[in-house]
Amino acid sequence: MLLQHSFRRTIFIYLIAVFVLFTAAILLFQLNREKRYKTAQLENTLENVSEVTHNFIQFYQLNKSGSFSKADTLKQIIPQKNIRITVIDKEGNVLYDSSVKAYSQMENHLQRPEVQRALYAGKGANIRHSETTNQEYYYYAHNYGDYFVRAAALYDINLQHFLEAEHLFFIVIIIIFLIVGVVINFVTKRLSITITNLKDFAIKAARNEPIENEYGFPDNELGEIGKQIIKIYNKLRVANNDVAVEKERLFNHMNVLNEGISFYNPNRQRILANSHFIQYVSILSGTSSITTENIFDIPDFKKLNSFLEKQLHKETEFRSSELPQIEYTINKNEQYYKIHCIVFADKSFEILISDITQPEKRRLLKQQLTSNIAHELKTPLASIRGYIETLMNNPAVSEEKKKYFIERAFAQTERLQLLLNDISLINNIEDAGELFEIKPVNVKRIVADVIENLENRLIAQNIKCSLNIDDNVVINGNDSLLSSVFQNMIENSINYAGENIKIEIKNYLEDKKYYYFSYSDSGVGIPEEHLPRIFERFYRIDSGRTRETGGTGLGLSIVKNAIQLHKGKITARNREEGGIEFLFTLAK
Numbered sequence: 001m002l003l004q005h006s007f008r009r010t011i012f013i014y015l016i017a018v019f020v021l022f023t024a025a026i027l028l029f030q031l032n033r034e035k036r037y038k039t040a041q042l043e044n045t046l047e048n049v050s051e052v053t054h055n056f057i058q059f060y061q062l063n064k065s066g067s068f069s070k071a072d073t074l075k076q077i078i079p080q081k082n083i084r085i086t087v088i089d090k091e092g093n094v095l096y097d098s099s100v101k102a103y104s105q106m107e108n109h110l111q112r113p114e115v116q117r118a119l120y121a122g123k124g125a126n127i128r129h130s131e132t133t134n135q136e137y138y139y140y141a142h143n144y145g146d147y148f149v150r151a152a153a154l155y156d157i158n159l160q161h162f163l164e165a166e167h168l169f170f171i172v173i174i175i176i177f178l179i180v181g182v183v184i185n186f187v188t189k190r191l192s193i194t195i196t197n198l199k200d201f202a203i204k205a206a207r208n209e210p211i212e213n214e215y216g217f218p219d220n221e222l223g224e225i226g227k228q229i230i231k232i233y234n235k236l237r238v239a240n241n242d243v244a245v246e247k248e249r250l251f252n253h254m255n256v257l258n259e260g261i262s263f264y265n266p267n268r269q270r271i272l273a274n275s276h277f278i279q280y281v282s283i284l285s286g287t288s289s290i291t292t293e294n295i296f297d298i299p300d301f302k303k304l305n306s307f308l309e310k311q312l313h314k315e316t317e318f319r320s321s322e323l324p325q326i327e328y329t330i331n332k333n334e335q336y337y338k339i340h341c342i343v344f345a346d347k348s349f350e351i352l353i354s355d356i357t358q359p360e361k362r363r364l365l366k367q368q369l370t371s372n373i374a375h376e377l378k379t380p381l382a383s384i385r386g387y388i389e390t391l392m393n394n395p396a397v398s399e400e401k402k403k404y405f406i407e408r409a410f411a412q413t414e415r416l417q418l419l420l421n422d423i424s425l426i427n428n429i430e431d432a433g434e435l436f437e438i439k440p441v442n443v444k445r446i447v448a449d450v451i452e453n454l455e456n457r458l459i460a461q462n463i464k465c466s467l468n469i470d471d472n473v474v475i476n477g478n479d480s481l482l483s484s485v486f487q488n489m490i491e492n493s494i495n496y497a498g499e500n501i502k503i504e505i506k507n508y509l510e511d512k513k514y515y516y517f518s519y520s521d522s523g524v525g526i527p528e529e530h531l532p533r534i535f536e537r538f539y540r541i542d543s544g545r546t547r548e549t550g551g552t553g554l555g556l557s558i559v560k561n562a563i564q565l566h567k568g569k570i571t572a573r574n575r576e577e578g579g580i581e582f583l584f585t586l587a588k
Contacts, residue, residue, distance in 0.1 A: 011191065015184045023177060030169060043125060046140035046151040049078055053085050053149045054142070063147055068096035082154040084137060088115060089147050100132055109150075114141040118148055127155055198226055205233055259354045266312060266347035269293060280353040284332055295351075300330045304341055304351070311343045329356070380412040387412075436478040436565070443515070443586070444469040446479055447505055450486045454494070461499040465490070468506035473515055475586050481562040482586075488555035489519050489582060497523020497579065513587060514568065520581035525574045534572060535560040 053074060062068050074085060075098060086103075087096040092110025097103035109115055117124020118141035125140045130152075137152035251272070254261055260277030264270055270293055281290060285298045296305045307326045325342040340352040387409040391402060444467065451458070451465050458465065486505070493503055501523045509516035526534060530541045538553040563570045563584050570584035 011188045012184060015188070016181060019177070019180050019184070023173060027170075027173060034169075039125075042138060042153060043140055045080060046083075046125075046138075046153060047123075047142065049080065049083055049085065049151040050140065050142040050149040052078060053087070053151070054144050057087070057147075057149075063095075071096045072098070074098065080153075082156070084133075084152040084154070086150040086152070087147055088141075088150060095147065097132075106132060112139070112141075114139040114150065115148055117141070118143040118150075198229070201226070201230060201233070208237065210234070210237070259352055261353075262351050264349050264351070266349075268296065268308070271348070277351075277353060280337060280355065283335070284330065284337065284353075300332065301339070303328055304339055307341065308343070308349065312347055312349075317345060383412045384409045436481060438476050438478060440474050441477045441479045441482055442471070443473045443475060443482065443507070443517075444471055446482050447486050450483055450490060454487070454490055457494050458490075461494060461501075463494065463497075463499070464502050466502065466504040466506075468504070469517075470507060473507050473510075475515065475566070475588055477566050477586065481565065485559050485562050486519075488559050492555055493521040493523060493580075497521045501579070510588075514585040515588060517584050517586065518581060519584075520575060520579060522575075522577070522579040525578060525580050526572070528574065531572055531574070535570070 053071075056071065056074055056077070057063055057068075060070055062071060068087060071085070071087070078085075083098075085096070085098040086094060086109070088109045089095055092108040092115065094103050094106040094109055097106060100106060110119075112126070113128070114124040114126040117126070122143050123141065125138070127136070127138050129136050136155040138155045139150055139152045141148050141150040251274070254272070254274035255276075257274065257276065260274060260280040262270060262273035262277045270291075281295050281298075284300050285295070290298075295301055296308075304326065307324075311324045323342055323344060325340065327338065327340045330337045330339060334357075335355070336357045338352075338354040338356045340354070341349060342352075343349040387405040391397065391405055397405075447467055447469060451467065490503065493501065501521050503519075503521045505519050506517070507515055508518050526541060530539075533539050534541075535556050537557045559582075560570055563586065567587035568585040570582060572580060572582050575581050
């Protein structure tokens, strides 16, 4: 209500002020006009008196005789009362004055304002106080060449009233002013209804409240404008709500994506970005303080920046079916990220960052694995082929030689079979781990069976095994994989640790989630520079070591993957007293 009154009062004051200024201008104009009109009437009367006087002087040639005593007769001729006539020569001497008897003694009148104006303009007027008669006059002087005739009207109350404007005019103006004030008040009141409704609408709109289409607007142009504004607002509100829902849905979808995604306008200002994008940008830039607008300064984005420079400055429009895009891979600290950018028809664009470290490493690993497998298969296949070619090309070879070659070829096929079995096992662990049967497994029984199966080889190298695992250590796992874990570690010690060593397998700790195990031998150990890579496939400390001992080079890789399948971890270290120790966990 305060705003309504303030608006009405403001508009009312503005309109009244305009009307007051207009009225004041009219009044001033009219007053000046009427004053000039009445002044002209007065001067016209005095001009007539001057002309009568001049004619009288000329008729009786008083100026030539020098005697103006007959001039007193003018008082009877001139009908106006209180008119003072003065005749002044060119030097300013008073020749005659109808109101002063001793006019010959009057001071020089050449410098009187009305005489000065008449001297230069022919006629002149002035209102001033007479020192001779001690009265105020309206003087009017006329220059006749040889002399001046000055007629003066007594500037008394009657003359002042005559020169004033008519009071009726002021009364009319006041009445008009009051009528206009009432009209302005009515107009501002009508206008304030629409403005008040628009104010209420604006308040509700700011609160995002629903607004009825019929809002009490008057039936005029402003009312129609208000109604249309409300209709447009309601449509926009519905549209904004729909957009907000879709935006929220899009943002939620973006946040659950594993990729980082960000949208930019043609000026490279960010419109929308998810948390993964900010995280990836921080990794690629090496700082957490970088903004999504500054990613174009990152060196790894130089290729993307060049692409955008070229596409965003093209004057031609893009077709939706042929949107320009770029895709390349960044390798950052052994982490791989795919950068994909699409520029849309309106020159806005999208940047997608995908962490492809795992698939890329898997691809590189499979590529390396394929190369290693091909390399590993060459040796047994070459040996088998050599033995068979020897037998085929030498039919007369002795039976003893034939038997030797066949046994050697058979040994190579066994080695080849072991290699293929290990490759198949490790691939199954990585790619189809869910296919392994999981059930309660007694770890001590599994390890005891493995030791029993390898007993002959252990005795042959005088290796003693110490097993310190409680009978109640049971986990949910796959017995076949757990057997492979311990068998590969024991075979690794048999093949590489040397003779007359001791192997110790123990469960040294447990908590709510895990059992903690230690496997150690007292053998030669592993050089420190090789420890970080011993779990890699086909990694060899000595390039000829695996082939000489008959191993496949996949044993410790199988151990690591099998333990990871059981939600555990494994590490290796050299013991101070000599030998190697593996520390690993298995989830309960």
